[in-house]
Amino acid sequence: MRLPLPKICAIILLKPLETWMFTTMRPTTKDLAKAAGVSLATVDRVLNGRAGVRQKTVEAVNDAIERLGFQRNQVAATLARQRGYRFAFALPRSGDEFLDEIIERIREFDTAGRAEMVEANVIRLDDHDPHKSARVLSRLTPDEIDGIAIMAPETPQIRDALLRMQERGIRTVPFVANQHSFGGGDFVGIDNRAAGSTAGRLLARFLGPVQGSIIVLTETTQSRDSLERRLGFDAVIHRNYPHLTTLPTLETHGDPGRAQHVLRNALQAHDDVVGLYFMGAEARIPIEVARVLNATNGRVTIAHERTPSTEHALRKGEIDAVIHQDPGHLVRSAVRILRAKCENRATLASQERIRTEILIAENL
Amino acid sequence: MRLPLPKICAIILLKPLETWMFTTMRPTTKDLAKAAGVSLATVDRVLNGRAGVRQKTVEAVNDAIERLGFQRNQVAATLARQRGYRFAFALPRSGDEFLDEIIERIREFDTAGRAEMVEANVIRLDDHDPHKSARVLSRLTPDEIDGIAIMAPETPQIRDALLRMQERGIRTVPFVANQHSFGGGDFVGIDNRAAGSTAGRLLARFLGPVQGSIIVLTETTQSRDSLERRLGFDAVIHRNYPHLTTLPTLETHGDPGRAQHVLRNALQAHDDVVGLYFMGAEARIPIEVARVLNATNGRVTIAHERTPSTEHALRKGEIDAVIHQDPGHLVRSAVRILRAKCENRATLASQERIRTEILIAENL
DNA sequence: TAAATTCTGAGGTACGCACCTCAAATGCGA
DNA sequence: TCGCATTTGAGGTGCGTACCTCAGAATTTA
Structure with missing residues (x-):
């Protein structure tokens, strides 16, 4: 039986150097079987949770796993699976620049992942038709797909479809936006409340002692993300900067015309606007509109998500920071x-914690 | 022969959904051999760069690789190697808190990497004895180690040792500090000039219209990192903020006593200090000293690297941002x-580009 | 106690590639 | 053309695991 910890010292002659050593041999399933006093078949049954093993035997094997410090060799396991891992990203059909960035990264990952037997895929969901989306998800089978990362609104239909997928053995994880942490605490994305706080703090610090009010602009206040960011933003401003006023959230609904309209109105209604906070993931429209209205000039502006638009605006000094x-x-x-x-x-x-990054022109 | 691109469509019934598909079969070395009209042995010779293959044959194989879109299955390759990848990190013996963080991450990686047949190791080099360090590196053989990430001063001895390692077939990459980009443009770490600029910009923005001078404190100005950070810092301040003055770099040499001495002197010599920049990787000493002297109170302070010290100081408001x-x-x-x-x-x-992150209390 | 059921062992194949040996084919110069 | 060196082919083994079958052992039930 090969023990887990025989080592060779890489630099045995150089004792004074602190160094830890390389493991040479690791116990295999064969060693496990011998240690547990069972056959390879039984070890396989236990390791892969197959039925037909007495509880006592299961414990004997688990005991041996513990004793040997056995770790399944994932490389061999993946190879033996006869098929790579297939993951999908369910994303809304209607997208913004940030979504485009994400999709590009998925493509990159897919290309690079081939060699590691991991594939990534994108499924576009109709964000205005939860039933249809749910139906799409419900059709997926473990034969086609091993797991899926989901960015979709929290409707009962979607929720239900997710549950059924999980029952069928498809793993799921909520992704970036529009989803509760669901089914086990995993969530891929930033803490939007903290992101809002970060934006608030930064805006206030950049403003310094200047007094006035702040315009908050987003696509829609309906989304959970917007809500949380606004909460975090207001909390920081109200608690620490009483000389600043945050105005009610303005909505663009993704429409440049409307965006221009509401922004112009707000600027006219308040002659003391000193800062702007573009809260949504799609900062392109607010930035373009602000450019037309010359709205950010002389004011501190913060937006979300690095995209070609925000990057360009940051370099030109039209905005001051990007979360x-x-x-x-x-x-x-x-x-x-x-x-x-x-x-x-x-x-x-x-x-796995996704960092809330602060970007300025210098650290792009 | 299996082509690289036969696909199954995951959601064939849902045409309106944009989706790309999963690859089912990928060409293997066997397919390659057939396509190139050579044997498996020859394919193997070409793929692994073994000698004894006519140039024309090599080209035929490469051609087939191109045509089929062949990608070596790294999972199978790793398994077949009969041994995992063994990587080491050569780090200075004398460390700071940030180095401790790095080492902890290496340990974590090593633990998690076992299952993927990748091991990571730390070798501590005596930073005051380049000869000894070079000797240590020279002793390493490809049997023991596949690659090494190196944080060591750029002495001729080290440089030479690196070259010889590369000749022996050990891959190297300069790591974080003290190393030129060397042997192919790879470098793991941030652009320290940009980091300095970021610090400068942030400091100035936080200060607003306030006039005065800025203390710059580091461990030693001898290191390349310090130099570059200082350059970036000064460039931003001088170009954009003429109302701010940057004082000559103070050195702590890792000695709290000395640190306290130079900082106190500087504060006494200049009654207009409005900001502090702790430029080194070891912000613990500057922070502690500043606490004793109450130096950061009412001043804007920026430090480098998140460590227990900087994190704590950030939360308490003793410093304003961490790069x-x-x-x-x-x-x-x-x-x-x-x-x-x-x-x-x-x-x-x-x-692989390492981001220069900005941390404030809100996005820790 | 016999029969039915549940559990276990032994053995196999496969995954895709690395690495090995040895014989045969090919190309080369003289 | 021969002899030699170089290049190529055929075949093998092994990595550690997944997944399969089937016979036999152990246990439970009637």
Whole structure:
């Protein structure tokens, strides 16, 4: 039997150097079987949760796993599966620039992941028809797909479809927006309340002692994200900066005309506007409209998500900071979580926390 | 022969949904051999760069690779290697809190990587004895180690040791600090000039219209990192904020006593200090000293690297922002780069760029 | 106690590639 | 054209696991 911890010291002659060593041999299922006093077949049954093993035997095997420090070799396991992992990202059909970035990262990941037998896919859901979306999700079978990251509104239909998918053995994880943490505390994305707080703090710090009011502009206040960001934003401003006033949230509904209208109105109604907060994921429209109205000039402006629009505006000094979440990290984290679920492994929470990044022109 | 692109459509009945499909079969070395009209042995020779193949044959195989879109199955390749990947991080013996964080992440990675047949190791180098360090590195053989990430001063000895390691077939990558980009443009770490600029911009923005001078404190000005950060910092301040003056860099040499001395002197010599920039990786000492001297109170202060010290100071409001690079990303990126080198693959530059993060209390 | 049921073992194949050996074919120069 | 070195082919083994079958052992039930 090969023990888990025989090591060779890489630099045995250099004792004074602190170094830990490389493991040479790791116990295999064969070692496990011998240690547990059962056959390979039984070990396989236990490891893969197949039926037909007495409780006592299961415990004997688990005991041996513990004793040997056995870890399944995922490389061999993946190869033996005869098929790679197939993950999908269910995203809304209507998208913004940030969504485009995410999709590009998924494509990149898919290309790179081939060699590791991991594939990533995008499914576009009709965001205005929860029934249809739910039907699409309900049609997926474990044959086609191992796991799915979902960005979809929290309707009862979707919720139900998710539950049924999980029952069929498809792993799920809520992704970036529009979803409760659901079915086990996993969630891929930033804490939007903290993101709002960050924006608020930064806006106030950049303003310094200047007094006045702040315009808050977003696509729609209906979304959970907007709500949370607004909460975090207001909390910081109200608690710490009484000389600043936050105006009611304005909505663009994704329409440049309307955006221009509401922004112009707000600027006319309040002659003391010193800051703007573009709260939604689609900052392109607010930025363009603000450019036309010359609204950010002399005011501090903060937007969300790095996209070509925000990047350009940041470089030109039209806006002052961008609160961001890295789409590459989002994608890779989702895949890691889904894969860990497939393999019944835990994930390192610290590694999977998506950072709320602050971008200014200098650290783009 | 199996083509690379036969697909099954996951949602064939849902045409209106945009979706790309899952690849079912990928060409194997066997397919490659058939397509190139050579044997498996020859394919193997070409793929693994073994000698004894006519140029014309090599081209035929490469041609077939191109035509089929062949990608080596890294899962199978890793399994067949009969041994996992062994990577090491050569780090200075004397460390700061940030180095501790990095080491912790290496440990985490090592634990998690076991299942993927990747091991990570730490080798501590004596930073005051380049000869000894070089000797340590020179002793490493490809049997023991596949690649190494190196944080060590750029002495001729080290440089030489690195070259010889590369000749022996050990992959290397400069890591975080003290190293030129060396041998191919890879470097794991942030752009320190940009980091300095970021710090400068942020400091100035937080200060607003306030006039005065800024104290810059670091461990030693000898290091390349300090130099670059200072350059970036000064560039931003001088170009954009003429009402601010940057004072000459003060050095702590890692000594709290000395730190307190130089800081107190500087504060006494200049009664207009409005900001502090703790430029080194070890902000603990400056923070503690500043606390004793009550130096940051009423002044804007920026430090580098998230550590228990900086995190605590940020939460307490003793400092205003931290410029950070994520140690987890550093470690994983180094491993990805080393592994890609081992497998003769390219890496996605966009994925490997380490972000210069800005942390404030709200986005910790 | 016999029969039915549940559990277990032994053995196999497969995944895609790395690495090995040895014989045969090919190309080359003289 | 021969002899030699170089190049190629055929075949093998092994990595650690998944997944399969079927016979026989152990246990439970009637």
